[in-house]
Amino acid sequence: MRAPGVYFQEGNIACAEGAMAAGLGLFAGYPITPASEIMHHLARALPKTGGRFIQMEDEIASMAAITGASWTGLKSMTATSGPGFSLMTENLGFAYMTETPCVIVNVQRAGPSTGQATKPGTGDVMQARFGSHGDYEMIALSPNSVQEMFDFTVKSFNFAEKYRTPVVLLADAGIGHIREKFTIPEKIDLVERKRPLTDDKEFFHSDAEDHVPPMPAFGDGRELLVTGSTHRGNGTRDTAGYETQDRLVRRLKAKIDDNRNDIIEWEEDEVDDAELVVVSYGSMSRPARGAVSKARQSGLKVGFFRPKVIWPSPEKRLRDIGTNSKILLAELSLRGYRMEVERCVGSENMHVYDRLNSLPTIDRIYRCIKEVMK
Amino acid sequence: MITGKELREKYIRNQPTAFCPGCGDGMVLNSMSRAVESLGILRKDIVAVSGIGCAAWVVSPYWRVDTLHTTHGRAIPHAIGVKVGNKDLNVVVVSGDGDCVGIGGNHLIHACRNNIDLTVIMINNGLYAMTGGQVAPTTEYGERTITTPYGNPSHGMDVTKIVKAAGASHVSRWTTYHMRELTKEVKYALRKKGLSFIEVLTQCPTRTGKKDRLSGLDMLQWYKENTSKTPEEGKITVGRFVDIDRPELADEIYGQITASGGTPR
Amino acid sequence: MIKVRIGGWAGQGTVLAGVVLGEALAIGQGYEVVQTRSYSAAVRSGISFSDVIADRETVDELTIDIPDFMIIQYQKTLDAWRPLVKECRCLIIDSIQVHDIPDTKNLIRIPASDIAKDLGNTKVANIVLLGVLSKLLPELEHDALKEAIKRVVPKRYEENNIEALEKGYEYASEY
Ligand SMILES: Cc1ncc(C[n+]2csc(CCOP(=O)(O)OP(=O)(O)O)c2C)c(N)n1
Ligand code: SF4
Numbered sequence: 001m002r003a004p005g006v007y008f009q010e011g012n013i014a015c016a017e018g019a020m021a022a023g024l025g026l027f028a029g030y031p032i033t034p035a036s037e038i039m040h041h042l043a044r045a046l047p048k049t050g051g052r053f054i055q056m057e058d059e060i061a062s063m064a065a066i067t068g069a070s071w072t073g074l075k076s077m078t079a080t081s082g083p084g085f086s087l088m089t090e091n092l093g094f095a096y097m098t099e100t101p102c103v104i105v106n107v108q109r110a111g112p113s114t115g116q117a118t119k120p121g122t123g124d125v126m127q128a129r130f131g132s133h134g135d136y137e138m139i140a141l142s143p144n145s146v147q148e149m150f151d152f153t154v155k156s157f158n159f160a161e162k163y164r165t166p167v168v169l170l171a172d173a174g175i176g177h178i179r180e181k182f183t184i185p186e187k188i189d190l191v192e193r194k195r196p197l198t199d200d201k202e203f204f205h206s207d208a209e210d211h212v213p214p215m216p217a218f219g220d221g222r223e224l225l226v227t228g229s230t231h232r233g234n235g236t237r238d239t240a241g242y243e244t245q246d247r248l249v250r251r252l253k254a255k256i257d258d259n260r261n262d263i264i265e266w267e268e269d270e271v272d273d274a275e276l277v278v279v280s281y282g283s284m285s286r287p288a289r290g291a292v293s294k295a296r297q298s299g300l301k302v303g304f305f306r307p308k309v310i311w312p313s314p315e316k317r318l319r320d321i322g323t324n325s326k327i328l329l330a331e332l333s334l335r336g337y338r339m340e341v342e343r344c345v346g347s348e349n350m351h352v353y354d355r356l357n358s359l360p361t362i363d364r365i366y367r368c369i370k371e372v373m374k
Numbered sequence: 375m376i377t378g379k380e381l382r383e384k385y386i387r388n389q390p391t392a393f394c395p396g397c398g399d400g401m402v403l404n405s406m407s408r409a410v411e412s413l414g415i416l417r418k419d420i421v422a423v424s425g426i427g428c429a430a431w432v433v434s435p436y437w438r439v440d441t442l443h444t445t446h447g448r449a450i451p452h453a454i455g456v457k458v459g460n461k462d463l464n465v466v467v468v469s470g471d472g473d474c475v476g477i478g479g480n481h482l483i484h485a486c487r488n489n490i491d492l493t494v495i496m497i498n499n500g501l502y503a504m505t506g507g508q509v510a511p512t513t514e515y516g517e518r519t520i521t522t523p524y525g526n527p528s529h530g531m532d533v534t535k536i537v538k539a540a541g542a543s544h545v546s547r548w549t550t551y552h553m554r555e556l557t558k559e560v561k562y563a564l565r566k567k568g569l570s571f572i573e574v575l576t577q578c579p580t581r582t583g584k585k586d587r588l589s590g591l592d593m594l595q596w597y598k599e600n601t602s603k604t605p606e607e608g609k610i611t612v613g614r615f616v617d618i619d620r621p622e623l624a625d626e627i628y629g630q631i632t633a634s635g636g637t638p639r
Numbered sequence: 640m641i642k643v644r645i646g647g648w649a650g651q652g653t654v655l656a657g658v659v660l661g662e663a664l665a666i667g668q669g670y671e672v673v674q675t676r677s678y679s680a681a682v683r684s685g686i687s688f689s690d691v692i693a694d695r696e697t698v699d700e701l702t703i704d705i706p707d708f709m710i711i712q713y714q715k716t717l718d719a720w721r722p723l724v725k726e727c728r729c730l731i732i733d734s735i736q737v738h739d740i741p742d743t744k745n746l747i748r749i750p751a752s753d754i755a756k757d758l759g760n761t762k763v764a765n766i767v768l769l770g771v772l773s774k775l776l777p778e779l780e781h782d783a784l785k786e787a788i789k790r791v792v793p794k795r796y797e798e799n800n801i802e803a804l805e806k807g808y809e810y811a812s813e814y
């Protein structure tokens with residue numbers, strides 16, 4: 001683990017450093033391009049901090065191991081890319097249902113299937129949100145710089161602990177594999193999971209405003225029943241009852257929904273008087289932001305909007321922007337965030353610059369802006 | 375000595391259990407509880423992990439320890455996270471044959487290779503009981519099940535040989551007819567460092583029994599007559615097949631943490 | 640904005656050269672820097688390259704269309720970017736590795752591999768070429784490169800690499 005200071009490093013390394021700074025207790029993973037540097041770095045550095053590193057037989061097992069470890073009271077994480085994320089979605093649902101805090105890093109690559117392993121893509125945005133089965137909500141963050149790879153990893157752990165839920169760091173190869181300066185600050189604010197009081201009996205229900213129940217650990221002597229089946233507040237299973245299913249699934253959803261204002265975050269620039277707002281995220285948002293600056297310098301009324309937290313989406317703000325301006329969504333996939341943005345701003349209002357395989361230059365997006373504004 | 379009633383009250387929640395009359399799963403539960411009781415291990419120091427199936431219910435909801443009731447076939451990798459997370463815990467996996475070597479077979483092999491300190495109890499009833507009696511990787515050649523109505527065109531496998539080859543440090547097989555031996559074996563497994571694998575041939579009167587019109591008792595009788603503690607032609611061998619010492623994963627990982635200058639969190 | 644592309648063949652240390660250059664500009668000189676590396680199935684078949692983009696303000700350009708400087712360590716890499724040859728400001732070529740050299744004015748040939756061989760380590764040809772760059776690119780401080788080498792290169796190769804850097808610089812001074 002590096003000391004506080006300024007470093008010139010790759011996004012994946014910054015992510016690994018962020019995890020250690022957040023207090024990572026166990027990492028389990030399986031190699032895959034373009035995410036492997038995270039595990040390479042942790043294999044060496046994590047034990048020195050007292051954390052456990054383990055390479056599993058596949059991503060199904062990796063996701064399972066971090067879930068098991070979280071119940072021993074540790075902060076846990078895995079890192080993968082699309083093919084591995086597909087395998088993780090089964091147990092991601094289990095972690096959600098059992099309210100197990102953990103962090104899943106997906107350094108997205110160009111899919112579908114094996115696609116192009118070293119090339120960036122953001123085609124997993126919908127999968128991060130809907131990939132597992134059943135009704136659920138997910139928190140997913142979208143970094144666009146090496147600094148954010150560090151900061152958002154810490155933030156992912158904080159959300160996971162605060163809301164007792166798995167969190168996806170939805171990076172992409174465009175950021176994972178570039179080197180930039182980043183700062184490890186002297187002081188980092190960390191959130192730790194709510195621990196139960198001696199008399200607490202319900203670890204799977206909460207009437208608190210944030211809907212988050214306290215979380216004990218295995219070995220505390222509480223005879224825990226942790227199950228992916230529908231369960232009551234005390235953990236006992238109810239395989240058929242209406243009330244239990246309704247109360248549990250709605251609360252889990254409310255945990256994210258009702259805390260939305262605490263979770264969502266975006267960057268925007270000169271949106272209010274803009275005729276056109278460029279919406280972008282992840283590595284693509286860098287040249288997109290550059291193109292917006294260039295357009296403005298040439299006198300065009302263009303704004304910039306970037307969700308930092310991609311799920312839950314900044315729905316309301318997008319809707320507001322969509323009523324006043326045209327929208328140009330720039331993304332590294334055909335279907336990434338498109339349906340969500342379209343849902344918020346309406347399809348009449350929306351233009352798309354979608355690109356596959358690699359990032360465009362600023363100029364390429366600038367030309368697209370001019371085209372749309374003509 | 376603890377009475378049967380006291381044992382049940384101490385170790386089993388939600389009585390009576392929902393297992394069918396004559397089901398062997400409750401007997402395994404009983405045996406596990408006795409083993410823990412006689413070793414004097416505190417319930418708070420045990421974590422039981424299971425997947426999905428009738429066998430999985432043995433630990434969740436019934437066993438009164440910390441339980442993690444996971445997804446189908448994935449009990450072992452979850453259990454690895456628990457054990458590596460806190461190696462002071464005794465981690466027990468109870469898994470059906472389908473769960474353990476069907477959908478979860480790859481995890482089993484690698485857990486044996488790692489020789490992680492788990493006690494894995496595989497309840498083998500020869501088919502997928504919970505979902506209606508479909509053919510499993512343990513179903514014998516030619517057997518009829520609901521998905522092999524013309525006889526199993528495939529072959530059942532001897533899981534003890536696989537886990538032995540994969541490197542488990544302790545491997546054995548018993549049946550629900552051999553309750554005393556089974557309890558002793560679970561006790562041994564709980565103390566044995568490394569991966570302990572116990573296969574328990576367990577009667578499922580509802581699924582296996584039905585087609586042959588066998589009751590639970592008939593099936594126990596069958597286990598009695600068709601097993602042998604020494605290899606014998608035409609009989610299933612029971613007993614302890616492997617008992618070796620090999621470095622164990624959690625110890626190794628903790629050792630590396632300490633050697634690199636860290637202190638396990 | 641400074642845009643440099645370093646291209647070579649797997650094993651020639653092209654990416655390392657990019658890292659040293661990026662580190663010098665970012666940490667040593669306080670630039671905002673983005674450094675990328677090629678890294679694809681193509682790498683396995685050979686071509687490897689690294690781009691360095693630096694500016695005094697935030698760098699949002701993550702890809703180079705036309706580099707200012709191209710450092711070329713391998714024939715096939717040059718062939719792959721032939722269209723850029725005339726457009727870039729300056730082309731620095733390891734003349735021991737590259738033979739089919741285009742006929743342009745904006746070009747410097749350095750027998751970098753031979754210089755490296757004389758230093759007892761053919762692997763430092765990449766750093767010889769960086770030494771040349773440090774002479775030609777006024778914004779790049781020679782000392783920052785030296786410091787970067789000390790931070791990035793394993794201790795036992797440090798001296799060797801610094802020598803290589805000096806040799807490259809000298810060569811360019813006399814060119
Ligand atoms: C991924 C997945 N596939 C299928 C199922 C359905 N399922 C539930 S239990 C079971 C079979 C369990 O068989 P076994 O492990 O032998 O346990 P038994 O019921 O025989 O004790 C299956 C296929 C499931 N729950 N999850
Ligand atoms: S179906 Fe078979 S295994 Fe399941 S509870 Fe009934 S008897 Fe036991």
Ligand SMILES: [Mg+2]
Nearest residue numbers: 470471501503
């Ligand atoms: Mg079965």
